Amino acid sequence: MVTPVILSGGSGSRLWPLSRSHHPKQLLPLVTERTMIQETASRLPVEQGFGKPLVVCNEAHRFMIAEQMRSADISPCAIVLEPCSRNTAFAAAASALILVKHDPDALMLLMPADHAMTRATALAEIVRKAAPAAAEGHMVTFGIQPDAPETGYGYIRIGRQVEDQPGSLFEVGAFVEKPSKELATGYLADGRYLWNSGMFLFSAKAFLDELERFAPDVLTAAEKSVDAGRDDLDFFRLDQTAMEASPNISIDYAVMEHTDRARVVPVDLGWTDVGGFEALWSVSERSEDGNAVQGDVITIDTRDSYIRTDGKLVATVGVKDLVLVVTEDAVLAANRGSSQDIRKVVDVLKETGRSEAMQHQTIHRPWGWFQRLHVGDRYQVKRLMINPNARIQLQKHAQRAEHWVVVAGEAKVTLDGTERIIGQDESILIPVGSTHSVENTTDEPLIIVEVQSGAYLGEDDVTRFEQRYGTVTVD
Numbered sequence: 001m002v003t004p005v006i007l008s009g010g011s012g013s014r015l016w017p018l019s020r021s022h023h024p025k026q027l028l029p030l031v032t033e034r035t036m037i038q039e040t041a042s043r044l045p046v047e048q049g050f051g052k053p054l055v056v057c058n059e060a061h062r063f064m065i066a067e068q069m070r071s072a073d074i075s076p077c078a079i080v081l082e083p084c085s086r087n088t089a090f091a092a093a094a095s096a097l098i099l100v101k102h103d104p105d106a107l108m109l110l111m112p113a114d115h116a117m118t119r120a121t122a123l124a125e126i127v128r129k130a131a132p133a134a135a136e137g138h139m140v141t142f143g144i145q146p147d148a149p150e151t152g153y154g155y156i157r158i159g160r161q162v163e164d165q166p167g168s169l170f171e172v173g174a175f176v177e178k179p180s181k182e183l184a185t186g187y188l189a190d191g192r193y194l195w196n197s198g199m200f201l202f203s204a205k206a207f208l209d210e211l212e213r214f215a216p217d218v219l220t221a222a223e224k225s226v227d228a229g230r231d232d233l234d235f236f237r238l239d240q241t242a243m244e245a246s247p248n249i250s251i252d253y254a255v256m257e258h259t260d261r262a263r264v265v266p267v268d269l270g271w272t273d274v275g276g277f278e279a280l281w282s283v284s285e286r287s288e289d290g291n292a293v294q295g296d297v298i299t300i301d302t303r304d305s306y307i308r309t310d311g312k313l314v315a316t317v318g319v320k321d322l323v324l325v326v327t328e329d330a331v332l333a334a335n336r337g338s339s340q341d342i343r344k345v346v347d348v349l350k351e352t353g354r355s356e357a358m359q360h361q362t363i364h365r366p367w368g369w370f371q372r373l374h375v376g377d378r379y380q381v382k383r384l385m386i387n388p389n390a391r392i393q394l395q396k397h398a399q400r401a402e403h404w405v406v407v408a409g410e411a412k413v414t415l416d417g418t419e420r421i422i423g424q425d426e427s428i429l430i431p432v433g434s435t436h437s438v439e440n441t442t443d444e445p446l447i448i449v450e451v452q453s454g455a456y457l458g459e460d461d462v463t464r465f466e467q468r469y470g471t472v473t474v475d
Helices: 036-041 059-071 087-102 120-135 181-190 204-214 216-227 240-244 251-256 277-283 336-351
Strands: 002-008 054-058 078-082 107-112 139-144 155-161 170-176 193-203 230-232 235-237 262-267 292-294 297-303 306-309 314-320 322-326 331-335 362-365 368-376 379-386 391-396 400-408 411-415 418-422 427-430 436-439 446-454
Touching: 002 036, 002 087, 002 120, 036 059, 054 059, 054 087, 059 078, 059 235, 059 362, 078 087, 087 107, 087 204, 087 216, 087 251, 107 120, 107 204, 120 139, 120 193, 120 262, 139 155, 139 204, 139 251, 155 262, 170 251, 181 193, 193 204, 193 251, 193 262, 204 216, 204 251, 216 240, 277 306, 277 322, 277 336, 292 297, 297 306, 306 314, 314 322, 322 336, 331 336, 368 446, 400 411, 411 427, 418 427
Parallel strands: 002 054, 002 107, 054 078, 078 235, 139 262, 292 306, 297 314, 306 322
Antiparallel strands: 107 193, 139 193, 155 170, 155 193, 170 262, 230 235, 322 331, 362 368, 368 379, 379 446, 391 436, 400 427, 400 446, 411 418, 411 436
């Protein structure tokens, strides 16, 4: 049985301001109504004979990912938390070690969480045909048939065809770095070069054997990190000290470029890594004028543009090849051909300490989310959404009072030890220094408008009296 291993570690900086490190592109519905990680986790369903997916993610995203899996009716076999970033070789090693504990013959398919496919239904059959080669110890990757001289992808040069294996299986001639435009044009004309999709299929044991040969430091760190890891609510948390000792290296550099077991299957999946707005535009539904629009948008004499707004009306006149993105707190205007340079904006934001590099106005929490509506002198207004059957843990604030107005749903509020039900259109005052919590005991979302007032309104003015959501405090 093949177990999908979904790697959710990127930040998607070239898709700012949509994607930010606290809420990256794989957690966003960029191409369909479902988020990218939901689409990825749905491609190899249990009903078609595949194993439950194993998800590897940044620990800060764990509750968002768990909620997205739940809402998509997907039950992962595990959600593995990375306390730091050490690239794909370590993530694959830790996943393989976890899988072989339960099945020594486990096959695993590494899948980045943030790629899009317009012909994804073909993937299951492609993986099934490649599985026998993986079971025999080969390290199978999937190369995308190129349709343009793309300089943003690595390439794979195919070697001779393997005759004794079913399907189109080839030896790997070479893994090639991202090329110049001239080289990419030559690769396209040559016909022997494929885009490197970043998807790999192999037996967990075979991968660990190759890792021991070519990157033993990664294997040693992964073994120690898994052995010292621990369960944390519904997650498995890798040990940080052991993980930090691992080299920061991709699976391509660690193993695939060195092993003689590498094989490649050419595939046509309508694939893109959605690495920027140019790629997002290419896979989005477009009008006759070539415009991909989302939200309240008016276009006049506008062509071949990507225009998206999360609220405000946006109108364009007499432009072409434009990227225009309007979020709650930022506006991006760029030439579509320059979208790869958008990460430079993120670099400036980080250098100047701007919060827009990291998070949106809407901040996601284990219990739901809150949104800053207005900030003034000694006060701010927020909108809170508390998930069904979720709760904000017991806490108090030393420097601010809060006034809660329930606008939808029903709140069970505990204030200084006394419980009270607050219904729609009712309100309650939380005085400075009072212990309080709020719970949504219904099956519908609870919406509260919160007015904070006081000398200091920072998120760190909080004393918590319970750890409802594990070892990392998040309220």
